Amino acid sequence: MRENMKEEVVKRYSERISRNTRNSESLSCCYTDFVLTGESKVSENGCCKGSSSSDRFNKEMQDKLGNIDKQSFGCGNPVGLSSIMESDIVVDLGSGAGLDCIRAASSVGAKGKVVGVDLSDEMIARARQNAKTMQVDDRVSFVKGDIENIPLQDNYASLVISNCVIALAPDKKKVFSEVYRVLKPGGRFVISDIVSAGAIPMEMRDDMELFSSCVSGASQVDEYFAIIRNAGFTKIEELDRKSYGNLDQDRKRIEMFSITVRGYK
Numbered sequence: 249m250r251e252n253m254k255e256e257v258v259k260r261y262s263e264r265i266s267r268n269t270r271n272s273e274s275l276s277c278c279y280t281d282f283v284l285t286g287e288s289k290v291s292e293n294g295c296c297k298g299s300s301s302s303d304r305f306n307k308e309m310q311d312k313l314g315n316i317d318k319q320s321f322g323c324g325n326p327v328g329l330s331s332i333m334e335s336d337i338v339v340d341l342g343s344g345a346g347l348d349c350i351r352a353a354s355s356v357g358a359k360g361k362v363v364g365v366d367l368s369d370e371m372i373a374r375a376r377q378n379a380k381t382m383q384v385d386d387r388v389s390f391v392k393g394d395i396e397n398i399p400l401q402d403n404y405a406s407l408v409i410s411n412c413v414i415a416l417a418p419d420k421k422k423v424f425s426e427v428y429r430v431l432k433p434g435g436r437f438v439i440s441d442i443v444s445a446g447a448i449p450m451e452m453r454d455d456m457e458l459f460s461s462c463v464s465g466a467s468q469v470d471e472y473f474a475i476i477r478n479a480g481f482t483k484i485e486e487l488d489r490k491s492y493g494n495l496d497q498d499r500k501r502i503e504m505f506s507i508t509v510r511g512y513k
């Protein structure tokens with residue numbers, strides 16, 4: 249795996265959100281033209297399938313934030329599957345433009361709070377602007393940080409969510425050990441992510457386009473669950489699974505999935 253993967257990923261998402269200004273036409277979600285047409289390809293554009301903006305974002309968000317599809321890079325609906333309670337302290341890893349944080353804010357009430365963590369300055373700036381527009385900035389804040397080294401204290405959160413981010417992290421064991429560390433005892437995570445049914449060849453893993461499209465950095469599904477178990481979580485449950493297309497190479501077809509998983513500390 250190339251050394252500068254993480255910096256490259258963040259640069260690419262920063263560029264995407266900067267180009268996706270209100271009402272502009274720009275890149276949509278995860279897959280890029282290269283991925284669809286290059287030698288290594290995803291055979292179907294499955295990005296965000298099953299979590300369309302009308303499922304996830306209410307009319308007020310769509311009207312006020314404008315062009316919401318261009319600001320949403322998720323692959324599942326962790327907020328919808330979290331049963332967020334009043335007074336929950338929610339942390340969103342890789343919060344992007346803050347859309348899931350804004351949704352979570354409407355459930356946590358005055359006693360709760362929501363913290364988004366992202367490594368991109370541009371994403372953090374857009375998320376703060378969106379939270380202000382939606383008038384939830386009293387309950388939602390955003391901090392710059394790496395999900396492999398979450399800038400929050402131990403036992404901080406009652407719920408950790410994440411939407412299509414951990415597949416972009418080179419060290420997934422570190423991410424899940426950090427999720428464990430920042431959760432209070434009894435706390436839970438609900439995470440949507442991309443996984444593969446088979447091993448992804450090394451040359452694809454080093455392909456920056458495939459990697460930053462949440463595809464080639466994905467773990468095999470069994471490995472993913474082993475990482476979660478080894479981090480110490482219990483009552484691990486897959487809440488949702490959707491096809492994310494197929495990765496084709498040399499007539500070999502690797503099925504990709506978007507899954508949403510819950511586990512408890």
Ligand SMILES: C[S@@+](CC[C@H](N)C(=O)[O-])C[C@H]1O[C@@H](n2cnc3c(N)ncnc32)[C@H](O)[C@@H]1O
Binds near residue numbers: 261347371
């Ligand atoms: C596919 S987007 C998902 C954004 C958001 N969760 C959503 O549903 O729209 C990935 C996000 O993760 C951020 N990111 C990637 N690697 C990261 C890391 N190691 N630490 C923190 N944020 C990261 C990117 O800047 C980007 O905002």
